[in-house]
Amino acid sequence: MEEAHYQPVDLQEVAAGNEKAFKDLFDKYRGRLFHYISRFVKSDQVAEELVLDVFMKIWTGRELIAQVQHFDAFLFRIAHNKSIDFLRSAARDPRLQELLCEAIELAGADTADAALITHEYEEKVRKAISLLSPQCKKVYTLSREQDLSHDEIARQLQISPATVNNHIVLAQRFIRNYLVKEIDLAIVILLIGKF
Numbered sequence: 001m002e003e004a005h006y007q008p009v010d011l012q013e014v015a016a017g018n019e020k021a022f023k024d025l026f027d028k029y030r031g032r033l034f035h036y037i038s039r040f041v042k043s044d045q046v047a048e049e050l051v052l053d054v055f056m057k058i059w060t061g062r063e064l065i066a067q068v069q070h071f072d073a074f075l076f077r078i079a080h081n082k083s084i085d086f087l088r089s090a091a092r093d094p095r096l097q098e099l100l101c102e103a104i105e106l107a108g109a110d111t112a113d114a115a116l117i118t119h120e121y122e123e124k125v126r127k128a129i130s131l132l133s134p135q136c137k138k139v140y141t142l143s144r145e146q147d148l149s150h151d152e153i154a155r156q157l158q159i160s161p162a163t164v165n166n167h168i169v170l171a172q173r174f175i176r177n178y179l180v181k182e183i184d185l186a187i188v189i190l191l192i193g194k195f
């Protein structure tokens with residue numbers, strides 16, 4: 001249904017607990033919120049659940065929404081925050097990471113863009129590595145590309161294992177921060193563990 005067919009939603013009625021007004025609000029924004037959240041989480045099922053979470057938050061705090069001057073911005077800010085919260089949870093929960101990764105792979109399998117996204121990601125990682133200090137880059141490369149242990153790197157470069165560890169931690173932090181600025185957040189969170 002096109003949004004133009006909807007009558008304006010009376011936020012005062014929603015604030016007063018009118019369930020029909022709340023249903024009208026839900027019907028008006030559900031589709032737009034779903035598409036907005038889907039861009040972040042890359043999973044229709046997760047997006048649907050997060051849309052419901054957004055509306056649950058609106059309903060439980062309904063007394064306050066009549067005071068909101070820009071309801072669209074308010075609603076989409078809640079959706080944005082719920083999406084980010086989910087992605088942060090996914091970064092800490094291997095089960096969620098796996099589900100999200102599968103959803104991204106399925107979405108990518110249907111498009112020719114999947115190879116392009118992978119290539120773009122690899123380019124961004126190479127660029128981030130190239131921006132590291134020479135010693136940090138050398139340590140990181142020996143660790144990640146040549147799969148040497150901290151002790152092996154320390155012996156080869158004649159530095160302490162603690163220094164090797166510090167360089168790797170700094171490199172990982174720099175690469176993560178660089179990728180967050182450069183690539184879709186959902187992909188970054190899933191791939192953070194690789195660095």
